[in-house]
Amino acid sequence: MTRIFAVALTLFFFVIPGCGIYSFKNTSLPSHIKTVDIPVMSNLSLEPDIADEITRELNREVLSKNLFKISSEKGDATIIGKITNYENTPYIYGASGTKQADVDQYIVRITADMEFIDNKEDKSLFEGSVRGEGIYNFKTESEQTGREKAIKDVVQRLLESSMQSW
DSSP: HHHHHHHHHHHHHHGGGGGGGTTTSSOOOOOOOOOOEOHHHHHEESSSSSHHHHHHHHHHHHHHTTTEOOEEESOOOEEOOOOOOOOEEEEEEEEETHHHHHHEEEEEEEEEEEEEETTTTTEEEEEEEEEEEEEEEETTOOHHHHHOOOHHHHHHHHHHHHHHHO
């Protein structure tokens, strides 16, 4: 019985502390970065308002995950983005009774070039392209549904890419 207790106690002390290692908050982020400013992204796509929507979602996500305080002026860091592509294309085809293929699902893809800049050290912490996707059912949903999914996805991928680079 004491042997089982000793093994359980040993596992507890080695396994439980390791559970926090992969949390989103515990990154090797420079400790001097407490605030971030996120200017409205530029839009090179032909889709109006997409840059504003992604900027709002990025602000919301940073606040909801309590990653940084958002600064209206120059923060300790800056996230700069440029929307380079927006497309809404057929994704899955189904058969119709007229010997012709119908589109069952579409996919919205948004591509953005992003940079996370450490303003205190004057260096880039992350620079790269991220792409978000949102699939929607053509018969029951609208492009707006796919668009919202793609916006959430591109923001999530940006944050994940940024965190991995630290």
